[in-house]
Amino acid sequence: MTSHRPASDLEKLPVKLADITAAAKVIGSSVTATVCNESRTLSEICGCNLWLKFENLQFTATFKERGALNRLSALSAEERRQGVIAMSAGNHAQGVAYHAKRLGVPATIVMPVGTPMVKVENTRRHGAVVVVTGATLEEAGAYAAELGETHGMTMIHPYDDPLIIAGQGTIALEMLKAVPALDTLVVPIGGGGLISGMAIAARTLKPDIRVVGVEAELYPSMYNAIKHTQLPMRGDTLAEGIAVKWPGKLTTEIIRHVVDEILLVSEPEIERAVAELINIEKTVVEGAGAAGLAAVQSRPELFAGRNVGLVLSGGNIDTRLIASVLTRELAREGRLKQLSLDIVDRPGQLAAVASLLAEAGANIIEVSHQRTFSDLPAKATVLQLVIETRDRAHLEEVLARLSAAGLAARCD
Known part of the structure; x- marks a missing residue:
């Protein structure tokens, strides 16, 4: 992985700039040329000049439309009649389903168990037959391959296909046209189709540009493949769209040649980024x-x-999950805190605590008494509160006031 590969190396790759420019003509106005805007606030926070490519504003809220349409457009008349099949954790499914319906091609999508319901329902809404099976994307893929072969359907792979890769690479063409001064691209990696196409386009047009991939810490599959490590892959990640255990063969070789670095990000870091983009x-x-x-x-x-x-590659997230992410981030910032106080169980105690918190400028969000499941004497109770403060410094001030009043609060 280096930023100084000779141009001749790019010519040896299975996808070239000509394929990507051809894909741009194929998808044309059927896919939105999303805006690439500078974020002055995030630039200041991050200490760099930051531009955001809003692929979450595609009709299906995902960049996956690009590769899907490019691949579907290459089907023969017989292949269109027989229909297509794909495996996907959500976004590829929607891209295939939407454009297959536009082109009059029957589509079946196999999605793994645990795929967010918003992605399942959106895929059905676009007219595809949805089959939910398999604990992982790989298991769903094995079932899709078997089902497709049985019924003569063409497999539309989510990333390991030159036409898919070329379609995704059109994003880099648009970004460099909008902002020629870009010297670094930061791109999420699941199976590797997006970063492969973008890196080929960017490196051909601007050989010294730096391309950085990002994976969820829980699913470092491409990191392992490139760096020859064996970091574990496990658990539920907020970034389920890039939770891929086995990256593509084509994409691995492309990334080995044209991507400078792969970084891993933790779940709290991903949650913080989701919250900051909203806020x-x-x-x-x-x-x-x-x-x-x-x-x-x-x-x-x-x-x-x-x-x-930066590529904001998709916006398909459950509203319940958004609420959870935002409140968890408030808790991390010290703006939302759960407290437990041991108090005497008699009239007026709750009012006294509430009055003290009001004087300190804290807002009570939730309140409850725990009388049964505690080791306190029968005439005492645990008062449990969720309070809202301005920031962590304000929280410390509130806790100090409680302590000064003889109320030692425990932060749960």
Whole structure:
């Protein structure tokens, strides 16, 4: 992985700039040329000049439309009649389903168990037959391959296909046209189709540009493949769109040649990035789409002073999950806290605590008494509160006031 590969190496790759420019003509106006805007606030926070490519504003809220349409457009008349099949954790499914319906091609999508319901329902809404099976994307893929072969359907792979890769690479063409000064691209990696296409396009047009990939810490599959490590892959990640255990063969070789570095981001870092994009940019981005910002925020020294382009790759996230992410971030910032206080169980005690908190400028969100499941004497109770404060310093001030009043609060 190096930023100084000779141009001749690019010519040896299975996808070339000509394929990507051809894909741009194929998808044309059927896919939105999304805006690439500078975020002055995030630039200041991150210490670099930051531009955001809003692929979450595609009709299906995902960049996956690009590759899906490019691949579907290459089907023969007989293949269109027989229909297509794909495996997907959500976004590829929607891209295939939407454009297959536009082109009059029957589509079946196999999605793994645990795929967010918003992605399942959106895929059905676009007219595809949805089959939910398999504990992982790989298991869903094995079932899709078997089902497709049985019924003569063409497999539309989510990333390991030159036409898919070329379609995704059109994003880099648009970004460099909008902001020629970009010297760094930060791109999420699942199976590797997006970063492969973008890196080929960017490196051909601007050989010295730096391309950085980002994976969820829980699923470092491409990191392992490139760096020959064996980091574990496990658990539920907010970035389920890039939770891939086995990256593509084509994409692995492309990334080995044209990507400079792969960074891993933790779940709290991804949650923070999702929350900041909502709070600062007023845009809803799923975990995978926020991974790039998470990387820049967690490793600012790698991007200091550079002109950085981030791809907000998708915006398909459950509203319940958004609420959870936002409240968890408030808790991390000290603006939302759960407290437990041991008090005498008699009239007026709750009012006294409430009055003290009001004087300190804290807002009570929730309140409950725990009389049964505690080791306190029968005439005492545990008062449990969720309070809202301005920031961590204000929280410390509130706790100090409680302590001064003889109420030692425990932070749960």
